[in-house]
Amino acid sequence: xxxxxxAILLAxxxxxxxxxxxxxxxxxxxxxxxxxFRQCSGCHQIGPGAENRAGPHxxxxxxxxxxxxxxxxxxxxLERAFQDNMVWNIQRLNLYLENPRxxxxxxxxxxxxxxxxxxxxxxxxxxxxxxxxxxxxxxxxPTARKREVDLPPEVLEIVGDRDxxxxxxxxxxxxxxxxxxxxGIPSITRWYPEDFVIAMHAYxxxxxxxxxxxxxAGRLSDEEIAALAAYFADLEE
Amino acid sequence: xxxxxxxxLGTGAxxxxxxxxxxxxxxxxxxxxxxxxxxxxxxATAARYIAKDSNGEIDVTLIEPTRMYYTCFFSNLYIGGxxxxxxxxxxxxxxxxxxxINVVHDWAIGVDRDAKTVSLAGGAKVPYDRLxxxxxxxxxxxxxxxxxxxxxxxxPHAYKAGTQSExxxxxxxxxxxxxxxxxxxxxxxxxxxxxxxxxxSMVAHVLKETNPTAKILIADPKDKFSKxxxxxxxxxxxxxxxxxxxxxxxxGGNVSVNADTMxxxxxxxxxxxxxxxxxxxxxxxxxxxxAALTEGNWAPVDGHNMQSRMDENIYILGDxxxxxxxxKSGYSANSQAKVAAMAVRGSLTxxxxxxxxxxxxxxxxxxxxxxxxxxxxxxxxxxxxxSVSSFVSQTGEDADMRKRTYEESIGWYAxxxxxxxx
Ligand SMILES: Cc1cc2nc3c(=O)[nH]c(=O)nc-3n(C[C@H](O)[C@H](O)[C@H](O)COP(=O)(O)OP(=O)(O)OC[C@H]3O[C@@H](n4cnc5c(N)ncnc54)[C@H](O)[C@@H]3O)c2cc1C
Numbered sequence: 312x313x314x315x316x317x318a319i320l321l322a323x324x325x326x327x328x329x330x331x332x333x334x335x336x337x338x339x340x341x342x343x344x345x346x347x348f349r350q351c352s353g354c355h356q357i358g359p360g361a362e363n364r365a366g367p368h369x370x371x372x373x374x375x376x377x378x379x380x381x382x383x384x385x386x387x388x389l390e391r392a393f394q395d396n397m398v399w400n401i402q403r404l405n406l407y408l409e410n411p412r413x414x415x416x417x418x419x420x421x422x423x424x425x426x427x428x429x430x431x432x433x434x435x436x437x438x439x440x441x442x443x444x445x446x447x448x449x450x451x452x453p454t455a456r457k458r459e460v461d462l463p464p465e466v467l468e469i470v471g472d473r474d475x476x477x478x479x480x481x482x483x484x485x486x487x488x489x490x491x492x493x494x495g496i497p498s499i500t501r502w503y504p505e506d507f508v509i510a511m512h513a514y515x516x517x518x519x520x521x522x523x524x525x526x527x528a529g530r531l532s533d534e535e536i537a538a539l540a541a542y543f544a545d546l547e548e
Numbered sequence: 549x550x551x552x553x554x555x556x557l558g559t560g561a562x563x564x565x566x567x568x569x570x571x572x573x574x575x576x577x578x579x580x581x582x583x584x585x586x587x588x589x590x591x592a593t594a595a596r597y598i599a600k601d602s603n604g605e606i607d608v609t610l611i612e613p614t615r616m617y618y619t620c621f622f623s624n625l626y627i628g629g630x631x632x633x634x635x636x637x638x639x640x641x642x643x644x645x646x647x648x649i650n651v652v653h654d655w656a657i658g659v660d661r662d663a664k665t666v667s668l669a670g671g672a673k674v675p676y677d678r679l680x681x682x683x684x685x686x687x688x689x690x691x692x693x694x695x696x697x698x699x700x701x702x703x704p705h706a707y708k709a710g711t712q713s714e715x716x717x718x719x720x721x722x723x724x725x726x727x728x729x730x731x732x733x734x735x736x737x738x739x740x741x742x743x744x745x746x747x748x749s750m751v752a753h754v755l756k757e758t759n760p761t762a763k764i765l766i767a768d769p770k771d772k773f774s775k776x777x778x779x780x781x782x783x784x785x786x787x788x789x790x791x792x793x794x795x796x797x798x799x800g801g802n803v804s805v806n807a808d809t810m811x812x813x814x815x816x817x818x819x820x821x822x823x824x825x826x827x828x829x830x831x832x833x834x835x836x837x838x839a840a841l842t843e844g845n846w847a848p849v850d851g852h853n854m855q856s857r858m859d860e861n862i863y864i865l866g867d868x869x870x871x872x873x874x875x876k877s878g879y880s881a882n883s884q885a886k887v888a889a890m891a892v893r894g895s896l897t898x899x900x901x902x903x904x905x906x907x908x909x910x911x912x913x914x915x916x917x918x919x920x921x922x923x924x925x926x927x928x929x930x931x932x933x934x935s936v937s938s939f940v941s942q943t944g945e946d947a948d949m950r951k952r953t954y955e956e957s958i959g960w961y962a963x964x965x966x967x968x969x970x
Pocket of ligand 1: 585586587588589590591611612613614617619620621622623624654655656657682683684685706707708739740743744747833834835865866867868876877878879880881909910911912
């Protein structure tokens with residue numbers, strides 16, 4: 312993908328744009344970034360048709376004003392960044408990916424951070440391919456996530472009983488923190504309910520490998536999974 | 549079973565009983581009162597959940613003698629040098645200030661089940677509508693001849709964390725070069741099945757660094773033990789030649805000690821110990837006996853809700869309870885506490901009661917970044933809490949997976965302690 316984008320950039324580049332092209336190429340390996348981005352995809356979508364989930368969609372993130380997507384319920388931290396007129400440039404995104412809370416205290420993005428510069432570069436290269444010129448390139452591969460497991464529509468349509476979800480969730484929060492902290496054990500708060508349901512069924516069907524989660528999900532009924540999804544979707548810190 | 553709103557409430561004898569007697573009012577006509585004895589994995593969780601979920605409709609009193617609770621979980625990691633002792637100490641401040649729990653630092657010394665009061669060492673009597681007991685373990689008298697509580701300073705058990713853990717660690721650090729650490733392991737059932745073996749791993753880890761010619765000897769009354777293949781593989785890999793275990797075939801079950809001479813008699817053979825870690829046979833916390841709620845060493849409960857089989861107003865959680873297949877672990881106690889909290893609330897305020905589900909996972913650290921785990925999920929039957937599915941780490945796993953397992957345990961520790969203490 313990297314080589315293709317670079318080639319297309321060259322073809323489209325106006326005269327005198329060599330420097331910019333080199334910068335674009337130097338960010339990192341977008342293909343590897345796409346792999347790494349799976350960690351982010353529980354909360355963020357990117358690519359054609361990307362929508363806001365637990366986190367805002369990331370199309371056009373380079374140069375976007377922080378906290379600026381209409382209708383998305385930002386944390387206080389990002390609202391502050393918006394007021395401060397913070398714009399996502401490569402340096403800020405780099406810092407944010409390294410440790411979200413060190414750049415925006417109070418952000419809900421409870422991600423442990425990518426500690427290696429190479430990993431951050433590669434993810435940034437991937438994000439970059441959906442901002443500015445690359446997004447207009449027709450050949451650019453669609454990256455909207457495919458569902459991991461196929462579920463009948465009636466399973467996805469179950470409206471979870473939030474109270475029951477709250478009781479069932481008491482089992483989850485022995486390990487997963489309600490604050491959304493993401494250390495050793497991933498955060499499960501504020502997921503888009505459908506993503507939550509799909510992930511749990513993926514464990515249940517043993518498509519996802521983790522034995523504890525396979526065991527936990529394995530004994531949950533469709534209704535129980537929906538109840539948990541409903542509870543965690545709007546859990547506040 | 550597929551659950552829906554219709555059959556939530558219809559499942560199990562207990563749910564029916566709850567429906568039959570909602571909205572119990574306290575004798576004093578005030579708010580219903582719940583008293584929790586023991587602020588550990590079971591008690592702190594139960595107190596917090598009842599206070600948090602009852603929206604002020606229930607008065608919760610937590611009776612716990614210590615001001616700082618040191619978790620047994622991760623106390624072995626302290627011995628191994630992976631944690632500071634202060635990092636496993638937790639205070640009750642938030643339970644009082646954020647959840648409005650009345651935290652009383654005292655010992656419960658008796659329960660008057662007719663009058664429904666708990667008497668405290670300080671002289672007070674605390675009334676309850678429902679009582680939750682989660683006092684952990686005490687030791688069986690005479691289980692290891694020559695050892696009793698008066699010798700626990702010379703031969704620490706470190707099976708209640710805090711001072712005992714510190715003592716054991718200091719003794720290990722002060723071992724002479726090439727000295728011998730002896731562990732007298734407990735018979736089943738006991739608190740934390742992998743606990744003694746995780747401890748041996750952690751002791752080996754520090755000794756390898758500070759005193760590599762030292763030896764570890766385990767006298768064990770059990771034929772086999774939790775995660776045995778994983779521990780043995782790890783010991784071979786990381787601490788080759790340092791650890792020896794004598795099972796019952798080699799007299800490991802026939803042990804007496806002499807704390808004055810620091811001698812351990814294993815089936816007639818005398819071993820001189822530099823450190824002797826005696827973990828005696830265990831029984832329910834003494835308050836369960838005092839309240840006449842035990843049968844043998846443990847307190848029998850109904851697995852649907854953790855209610856004592858001897859008194860419907862009393863619930864018994866964690867290590868003290870005889871519930872069935874769940875191991876005596878912090879994770880189990882925490883899991884049971886949530887079921888009991890829901891049942892207690894339901895019986896006092898008529899709040900919704902859902903069918904019980906329980907689970908457990910126990911992580912153990914074998915060496916730096918080498919973590920393993922075992923776990924199971926459980927459901928109640930009329931006889932007991934029964935295991936329904938389980939998993940265990942595999943031997944030969946790659947280093948990355950073992951490291952992730954260890955990192956997971958750190959996440960779990962943060963999760964469970966905030967679930968207990970807020
Ligand atoms: C070395 C070791 C390692 C362990 N590792 C793990 C692990 O990795 N994972 C895991 O899940 N579990 C682990 N455990 C087990 C875990 O610590 C216990 O199973 C758990 O603490 C049991 O909870 P509990 O509520 O029954 O008792 P406790 O947590 O012991 O709480 C009992 C409380 O009651 C108080 N109390 C006792 N009597 C009275 C009284 N009469 N009046 C008032 N208060 C009283 C005590 O002061 C104490 O605070 C480990 C245990 C040990 C020893």
